[in-house]
Amino acid sequence: MRNKLLKYTLLVAVIAFAGYKSVYFKKLSNIKQTAAGQFDAKSFAKKIWTDQLPAKLDSAIELAQLLDSIKTDPDAAFKKYSNAMAIGNYRYSLVKVTGMVTGVYEDYIELQITNGLSKINVATEFIYGNAIRDASKLFDVKDFTNSTDLSNISEALNGIVKQEILPSFKTAVKKGSKIAVIAAVEINMAHINLNNLELIPVQIKILP
Amino acid sequence: MTVANLKYSKSLSKFQSLIALLILCIVLSILTDKFFTAENGLNVLRQIAVNICISVGMTLVVLTAGIDLSVGSVLALCSAVTAGLLKNGIEIPAGNLWIGFTLLGAVLAGLLLGFLLGCFNGFAITKFNVPPFVATLAMLTIARGFTMLYTKGHPISNLGDSFAFIGTGWLFGIPVPVYIAAVVVLVAVFITQKTKIGRYIYAIGGNEQAAKLSGINIKKVKITVYAIAGALAALGGVIVASRLDSAQPNAGISYELDAIAAVVIGGTSLSGGKGSVWGTVMGAIIIGVLNNGLVLLNVSPFWQQVVKGSVILLAVIIDKAGESKD
Numbered sequence: 353m354r355n356k357l358l359k360y361t362l363l364v365a366v367i368a369f370a371g372y373k374s375v376y377f378k379k380l381s382n383i384k385q386t387a388a389g390q391f392d393a394k395s396f397a398k399k400i401w402t403d404q405l406p407a408k409l410d411s412a413i414e415l416a417q418l419l420d421s422i423k424t425d426p427d428a429a430f431k432k433y434s435n436a437m438a439i440g441n442y443r444y445s446l447v448k449v450t451g452m453v454t455g456v457y458e459d460y461i462e463l464q465i466t467n468g469l470s471k472i473n474v475a476t477e478f479i480y481g482n483a484i485r486d487a488s489k490l491f492d493v494k495d496f497t498n499s500t501d502l503s504n505i506s507e508a509l510n511g512i513v514k515q516e517i518l519p520s521f522k523t524a525v526k527k528g529s530k531i532a533v534i535a536a537v538e539i540n541m542a543h544i545n546l547n548n549l550e551l552i553p554v555q556i557k558i559l560p
Numbered sequence: 561m562t563v564a565n566l567k568y569s570k571s572l573s574k575f576q577s578l579i580a581l582l583i584l585c586i587v588l589s590i591l592t593d594k595f596f597t598a599e600n601g602l603n604v605l606r607q608i609a610v611n612i613c614i615s616v617g618m619t620l621v622v623l624t625a626g627i628d629l630s631v632g633s634v635l636a637l638c639s640a641v642t643a644g645l646l647k648n649g650i651e652i653p654a655g656n657l658w659i660g661f662t663l664l665g666a667v668l669a670g671l672l673l674g675f676l677l678g679c680f681n682g683f684a685i686t687k688f689n690v691p692p693f694v695a696t697l698a699m700l701t702i703a704r705g706f707t708m709l710y711t712k713g714h715p716i717s718n719l720g721d722s723f724a725f726i727g728t729g730w731l732f733g734i735p736v737p738v739y740i741a742a743v744v745v746l747v748a749v750f751i752t753q754k755t756k757i758g759r760y761i762y763a764i765g766g767n768e769q770a771a772k773l774s775g776i777n778i779k780k781v782k783i784t785v786y787a788i789a790g791a792l793a794a795l796g797g798v799i800v801a802s803r804l805d806s807a808q809p810n811a812g813i814s815y816e817l818d819a820i821a822a823v824v825i826g827g828t829s830l831s832g833g834k835g836s837v838w839g840t841v842m843g844a845i846i847i848g849v850l851n852n853g854l855v856l857l858n859v860s861p862f863w864q865q866v867v868k869g870s871v872i873l874l875a876v877i878i879d880k881a882g883e884s885k886d
Contacts, residue, residue, distance in 0.1 A: 380655075
């Protein structure tokens with residue numbers, strides 16, 4: 353009986369000590385106030401989108417030219433026309449194409465490019481990943497103290513496309529529409545496959 | 561077969577994992593000069609530390625003739641909760657209160673969650689007679705779903721230097737995860753070999769009906785075993801999150817298979833009652849060395865899976881052959 357009492361007293365003491373050393377309390381309003389002064393990825397991305405991205409879009413390479421360069425000299429092409437912030441084989445480029453819509457589907461549209469390249473897809477529903485952020489070449493990893501901020505920037509840029517660029521386009525586009533797209537494209541430089549490319553649109557217009 | 565031959569054969573089967581490991585090491589040392597170095601040895605040990613933690617829990621479960629398929633998902637959920645509590649704490653808007661968690665608090669909360677999820681597995685298995693395969697398969701899906709809900713599909717990163725020390729730190733020239741795995745192994749060996757519950761675990765796996773008739777509280781032992789497996793999976797989750805400085809929502813996928821492989825290669829019988837924690841450690845080392853060797857030899861990841869699967873199959877065949885001889 354005495355042993356049991358000692359055992360349970362010891363157990364309660366250990367739990368109480370662990371609890372005391374485990375948590376601390378603050379006013380939620382104070383925490384939120386501090387957080388408000390931290391990095392705001394949405395505002396940052398929006399500012400970049402408005403102030404700096406348009407110039408980059410103007411200098412986007414024609415998709416056909418990019419593909420020709422990759423076929424001729426992949427190393428030089430990837431070095432000149434692509435970018436990636438993470439280590440790995442995936443590279444991202446900003447490209448522009450014009451073409452005719454040959455299919456409108458729930459998640460993407462199919463595009464026959466004007467200069468006769470094989471058909472490609474343009475994503476219209478699932479806009480995710482770092483393609484736009486990396487292809488824009490506007491961000492340097494050294495400017496950020498943590499990777500979450502960089503991920504949040506990608507998410508914010510993708511959000512702008514989803515909320516501001518695609519809704520009006522999706523309601524207006526139909527089979528046979530002629531469109532002009534400036535988009536980010538992902539290519540694996542270790543296993544180059546130029547046949548099933550998917551473009552992540554940054555700017556997309558229906559031509560008259 | 562003479563008695564001497566039988567004894568020789570039994571002692572050989574006792575050391576079959578060790579012999580297999582030695583042969584593997586000799587072959588890899590011949591094939592690549594990068595294998596047999598202190599640096600690579602420590603690298604392998606650090607890599608297998610997580611699998612050892614999970615496999616030890618799995619050994620206890622398998623010894624009772626059970627199986628726990630949920631460890632990978634439990635690992636992911638517990639690592640996410642640990643990281644989430646450490647980074648974001650808990651907000652209680654109604655009381656304008658924010659509860660922050662210290663490193664100790666977040667880790668203990670993660671381990672407690674793993675323990676409770678394991679208890680839930682054990683409870684479903686013993687109270688409702690759900691087969692372990694089905695109960696833990698359900699938990700695999702439930703825990704993964706909760707992980708996705710909790711993290712909203714995004715990793716929780718930047719967990720601080722002190723947290724990173726758990727998975728990436730070194731003490732006296734040895735990685736910290738190796739110490740953690742060593743403590744887990746020693747405690748598990750003590751439990752299985754020197755305590756009442758250890759003997760009960762073997763008894764239940766050997767013959768559950770006989771164990772029940774001899775007065776062993778089967779339900780209590782089984783719930784305890786699954787709870788330990790859950791807590792050890794959570795510990796694995798803490799190490800993984802710490803190593804990556806990030807809790808990934810898709811962490812731990814197929815870890816249960818590596819753990820089961822380590823248990824089986826280590827000679828623990830899937831029908832329960834036979835096996836040891838040391839055997840599992842050996843099994844985990846064999847898998848780790850095999851993985852490491854295949855990478856050093858530049859074998860394609862697709863072939864690596866084929867080789868690993870074949871080794872597991874071979875281990876089970878040898879085990880079954882040994883059982884039929886007995």
